[in-house]
Amino acid sequence: MEVNITINGSEHASDVEPRTLLVDHIRRTVGLTGTHVGCDTTSCGACTVLMDGKPVKACTVLAAQADGSEVTTVEGLKGADGLHPIQSAFTDDHGLQCGFCTPGMMLVGASLIAENTDPSDDEVRWAISGNLCRCTGYINIVKAIQTAAARVAESSNGS
Amino acid sequence: MVAPTTPAEIGGIGHSVQRKEDARLIEGQGNFLDDIDLPNTLHMAILRSPLAHARINGIDSEAATALDGVVAVVTGDLMDQHGLAWMPTLSGDTQAVLATDKVRYQGQEVAAVIATDPYIATDALELIEVDYEDLPPITTPQQSLEEGAALIRDEKEGQTDNLAYTWETGDKGATEEAFAQADRVVTLETHYPRSHPAPLETCGIVADVNSVTGQATIYMTSQAPHAHRTLFAMVAGLPEQNIRIVSPDIGGGFGNKVPIYPGYVVATAASLLIGQPVKWVESRTENLISTGFARDYYMKGELAVTDQGRILGLRVNMLSDQGAFYSDAQPTQFRAGLFHVVTGSYDFPAAHIDCKGAFTNKAPGGVAYRCSFRITEASYLIERLVQNAAYEVGIDPAEMRLRNFIQPEQFPYETATGFVYDSGDYPTALRQALDAAGYEELRAEQAAAREEGRLVGIGIAHFTEAVGAGPAHTYDIAGLKMIDSAELRVHPTGKAILKLGVKTQGQGHETTFAQIVAEETGIPATDIKVIHGDTDDTPYGLGTYASRSTPVGGAATAMVARKIADKARHIAAHLLEAAPEDIERTADKFHVAGSPDQAVSIQDAAFAAYTNLPEGMEYGLEDVTYYNPPNLTFPYGSYVVVVDVDPDTGVWKVRRMVALDDCGVRINPMIVEGQIHGGLTEGFAMSSMQWITFDDDGNCIGSNFMDYLIPTAWETPRFELLETVTPSPHHPIGAKGIGESATVGSPAAFVNAVVDALAHLGVRNIDMPVLPDRVWEAIDTATA
Numbered sequence: 001m002e003v004n005i006t007i008n009g010s011e012h013a014s015d016v017e018p019r020t021l022l023v024d025h026i027r028r029t030v031g032l033t034g035t036h037v038g039c040d041t042t043s044c045g046a047c048t049v050l051m052d053g054k055p056v057k058a059c060t061v062l063a064a065q066a067d068g069s070e071v072t073t074v075e076g077l078k079g080a081d082g083l084h085p086i087q088s089a090f091t092d093d094h095g096l097q098c099g100f101c102t103p104g105m106m107l108v109g110a111s112l113i114a115e116n117t118d119p120s121d122d123e124v125r126w127a128i129s130g131n132l133c134r135c136t137g138y139i140n141i142v143k144a145i146q147t148a149a150a151r152v153a154e155s156s157n158g159s
Numbered sequence: 160m161v162a163p164t165t166p167a168e169i170g171g172i173g174h175s176v177q178r179k180e181d182a183r184l185i186e187g188q189g190n191f192l193d194d195i196d197l198p199n200t201l202h203m204a205i206l207r208s209p210l211a212h213a214r215i216n217g218i219d220s221e222a223a224t225a226l227d228g229v230v231a232v233v234t235g236d237l238m239d240q241h242g243l244a245w246m247p248t249l250s251g252d253t254q255a256v257l258a259t260d261k262v263r264y265q266g267q268e269v270a271a272v273i274a275t276d277p278y279i280a281t282d283a284l285e286l287i288e289v290d291y292e293d294l295p296p297i298t299t300p301q302q303s304l305e306e307g308a309a310l311i312r313d314e315k316e317g318q319t320d321n322l323a324y325t326w327e328t329g330d331k332g333a334t335e336e337a338f339a340q341a342d343r344v345v346t347l348e349t350h351y352p353r354s355h356p357a358p359l360e361t362c363g364i365v366a367d368v369n370s371v372t373g374q375a376t377i378y379m380t381s382q383a384p385h386a387h388r389t390l391f392a393m394v395a396g397l398p399e400q401n402i403r404i405v406s407p408d409i410g411g412g413f414g415n416k417v418p419i420y421p422g423y424v425v426a427t428a429a430s431l432l433i434g435q436p437v438k439w440v441e442s443r444t445e446n447l448i449s450t451g452f453a454r455d456y457y458m459k460g461e462l463a464v465t466d467q468g469r470i471l472g473l474r475v476n477m478l479s480d481q482g483a484f485y486s487d488a489q490p491t492q493f494r495a496g497l498f499h500v501v502t503g504s505y506d507f508p509a510a511h512i513d514c515k516g517a518f519t520n521k522a523p524g525g526v527a528y529r530c531s532f533r534i535t536e537a538s539y540l541i542e543r544l545v546q547n548a549a550y551e552v553g554i555d556p557a558e559m560r561l562r563n564f565i566q567p568e569q570f571p572y573e574t575a576t577g578f579v580y581d582s583g584d585y586p587t588a589l590r591q592a593l594d595a596a597g598y599e600e601l602r603a604e605q606a607a608a609r610e611e612g613r614l615v616g617i618g619i620a621h622f623t624e625a626v627g628a629g630p631a632h633t634y635d636i637a638g639l640k641m642i643d644s645a646e647l648r649v650h651p652t653g654k655a656i657l658k659l660g661v662k663t664q665g666q667g668h669e670t671t672f673a674q675i676v677a678e679e680t681g682i683p684a685t686d687i688k689v690i691h692g693d694t695d696d697t698p699y700g701l702g703t704y705a706s707r708s709t710p711v712g713g714a715a716t717a718m719v720a721r722k723i724a725d726k727a728r729h730i731a732a733h734l735l736e737a738a739p740e741d742i743e744r745t746a747d748k749f750h751v752a753g754s755p756d757q758a759v760s761i762q763d764a765a766f767a768a769y770t771n772l773p774e775g776m777e778y779g780l781e782d783v784t785y786y787n788p789p790n791l792t793f794p795y796g797s798y799v800v801v802v803d804v805d806p807d808t809g810v811w812k813v814r815r816m817v818a819l820d821d822c823g824v825r826i827n828p829m830i831v832e833g834q835i836h837g838g839l840t841e842g843f844a845m846s847s848m849q850w851i852t853f854d855d856d857g858n859c860i861g862s863n864f865m866d867y868l869i870p871t872a873w874e875t876p877r878f879e880l881l882e883t884v885t886p887s888p889h890h891p892i893g894a895k896g897i898g899e900s901a902t903v904g905s906p907a908a909f910v911n912a913v914v915d916a917l918a919h920l921g922v923r924n925i926d927m928p929v930l931p932d933r934v935w936e937a938i939d940t941a942t943a
Binding site: 017019027031033036037043077087091097099100101102124125129132133135136141 | 177178180181182184185186187188189191193194196278357358359360361408409410411413442443444664665666667829830832833834836837838839840841863864865869871872873875877878
């Protein structure tokens with residue numbers, strides 16, 4: 001079947017099997033491999049992308065269901081003026097080790113910050129509780145999301 | 160914290176420099192195994208046994224083979240024709256690659272489909288019909304060793320029972336003597352449950368065997384690419400020079416990516432036979448049910464103590480559940496890894512360990528999950544025992560430890576089981592951790608809380624690890640001595656390439672190893688590219704596990720950098736027209752002793768290495784070091800956990816977790832702390848929720864992340880980190896390794912805390928995971 005999905009601002013029209021998962025479509029058909037697969041039960045969140053601005057687990061969405069939507073993957077986080085604040089904060093605060101969960105964590109973090117530029121520790125932890133990390137113990141991920149939020153708040157106050 | 164000796168722009172040891180790895184990973188430009196997409200790649204899916212124990216009477220793969228898009232169905236018979244139906248394990252056993260006679264655990268590999276598309280390969284699995292004849296499953300090692308139990312390994316010549324191995328170490332006579340002198344014997348029987356490392360990225364392979372050239376390029380989630388190349392050569396009979404293992408970015412390993420799994424062998428054989436690349440990436444379920452379990456030891460520990468709280472001796476009897484094949488990844492001479500470090504941080508003269516392992520109808524594996532070969536089990540047992548001994552003797556658990564610690568002046572200290580600990584100051588570490596936690600106040604609060612019917616527990620663990628295997632005289636994997644290597648080339652512009660035999664899985668080698676070179680040469684860490692994971696482009700090494708990267712590969716890096724710095728010093732002498740012995744090195748320059756103005760930089764020396772050399776000197780600035788460590792290193796730590804236990808539900812919450820680690824010199828403090836955070840979380844996971852269990856039919860309960868619980872950010876406690884720095888005297892830069900400390904040390908601290916909350920009721924043990932129902936039951940039984 002024909003699906004037309006806007007991924008990171010570019011339209012991708014493709015003929016896919018109806019059963020094709022969005023994550024497989026993104027990785028194999030479109031060739032963006034920053035979105036990862038870490039489980040088969042929608043538990044780990046490594047495949048998280050933003051669909052029309054909201055985080056979804058792309059292993060549990062059919063490509064067909066994403067037809068007509070706008071999808072942002074980790075490759076689309078960076079803007080014309082450089083890295084998204086969440087990306088630089090993850091580096092600055094050592095929010096990643098192996099980097100496998102990182103795209104999902106950053107996208108959830110970016111989505112949280114879009115609504116709340118002063119999230120508490122608990123608010124961040126709740127927001128990322130659908131994403132698993134085996135390396136960091138989450139401490140520096142939480143810190144990075146809060147750092148990014150503060151930087152976004154500061155720059156919007158300044159402008 | 161120790162102040163760095165290099166300026167920030169050099170970024171040597173002690174600087175929390177940002178990681179080189181991050182730039183690609185935060186932009187989705189990492190290159191993980193499943194991201195590798197070679198032209199004409201075929202995809203493999205594996206048919207696995209639904210039964211734990213059954214005879215295979217036949218396999219009908221006709222319908223699967225006929226499915227459009229299926230290229231081949233591989234069965235055990237086909238593998239057998241090529242001599243590959245079985246493979247050797249790292250513990251001297253053999254393991255089925257694809258089952259030919261029986262299946263011996265649920266999830267065992269029975270057949271594989273090779274297809275043009277991964278969805279088609281999976282579809283075809285459902286078309287394969289296997290005629291199974293049920294056999295009785297054996298799901299515990301106790302059942303397995305009973306008289307008359309069904310023989311699991313009936314194919315194994317000379318095997319008449321289900322015993323996988325026996326192992327004994329220590330001095331039995333001396334231990335018996337110690338027990339005869341004891342005022343009391345404190346006993347703990349506990350099960351360290353089966354766990355799984357479950358890195359977020361599962362295991363996988365892309366095997367690309369070129370039928371014309373014979374070149375086998377194997378992309379693989381490998382923590383030990385060089386060792387794997389040699390093992391592939393030995394098992395598959397391929398010439399080693401034609402095998403290239405490339406271990407790309409790895410999404411966590413934790414020991415799961417040390418062994419060679421059947422899927423790797425099948426994919427490689429399939430690529431060889433078909434002449435196209437074959438990719439296999441495990442599903443999470445495959446990962447959890449078939450690869451690399453850890454732990455699963457039933458342990459009985461006995462401590463001989465005096466009424467004054469002195470430990471006289473330790474006796475351990477253990478039974479391990481090996482699953483269907485004895486495939487532990489561990490050094491050859493040690494049947495239960497380095498479990499004999501079980502004497503822990505304490506000074507006593509006698510210990511004896513008696514261990515046996517049994518085959519069961521469960522997945523094989525026995526990997527050292529974030530642990531240096533069974534040290535986690537050992538550390539857990541001794542720290543639980545010491546805590547219980549304190550209760551029995553009637554002294555404070557902290558005081559019990561302080562009375563028995565190896566004292567700073569006793570190092571190097573030879574333990575009752577023969578380890579020679581390198582350095583440590585245990586009393587200082589414990590006292591600092593206790594002070595930070597406010598130990599005295601906590602004990603007072605605990606007493607008051609008990610009056611009110613509240614349950615507060617304070618758990619301590621003071622662990623000592625033995626990591627960095629290791630000296631070639633004692634440690635080998637499949638005969639390969641556990642040395643490691645580093646190769647360093649400085650280019651004319653002063654930029655360098657460092658190549659390693661070890662391989663990161665997220666620990667940050669590309670950053671920290673560059674910092675070691677920066678420290679030793681003055682070349683800024685940002686100017687040093689670190690290459691690892693590709694066997695054609697790196698010197699030989701045994702790989703990254705058992706916290707051996709820094710102790711062994713890091714030492715090799717320091718030593719090769721010193722060779723380079725020394726050659727550069729000779730070149731500098733030539734440029735400065737001075738004698739080499741008169742040249743001194745500062746952080747980034749060589750100068751004539753007493754004349755700091757007469758200096759050349761390392762970059763000047765590097766350029767001269769290709770342009771203007773002293774007579775007789777070989778061109779270039781490049782060297783390699785193979786490092787054979789003189790001893791293991793012995794990181795340690797003091798952990799204090801405070802929990803509140805709800806007496807009505809058994810739910811416990813970590814109120815505080817204070818973790819003091821001494822891993823010797825810290826190369827990159829930021830990265831070290833990150834390692835500790837992660838390790839503590841996995842320790843918390845094992846103590847609170849994470850286990851692989853089975854029903855009586857051998858069905859794996861815990862085959863996905865809905866049943867195998869790993870903590871989210873919501874459950875994970877906050878940690879407070881402290882440090883002391885006691886360098887390893889034999890390591891070139893004094894570092895000891897940190898990747899596993901927290902996973903090794905923390906489970907006992909968490910469990911001790913919950914037991915401590917109930918200790919006044921007489922509770923002395925709750926097995927891991929300490930689930931609320933187990934806590935509730937312990938309270939209920941104790942108060943009945």
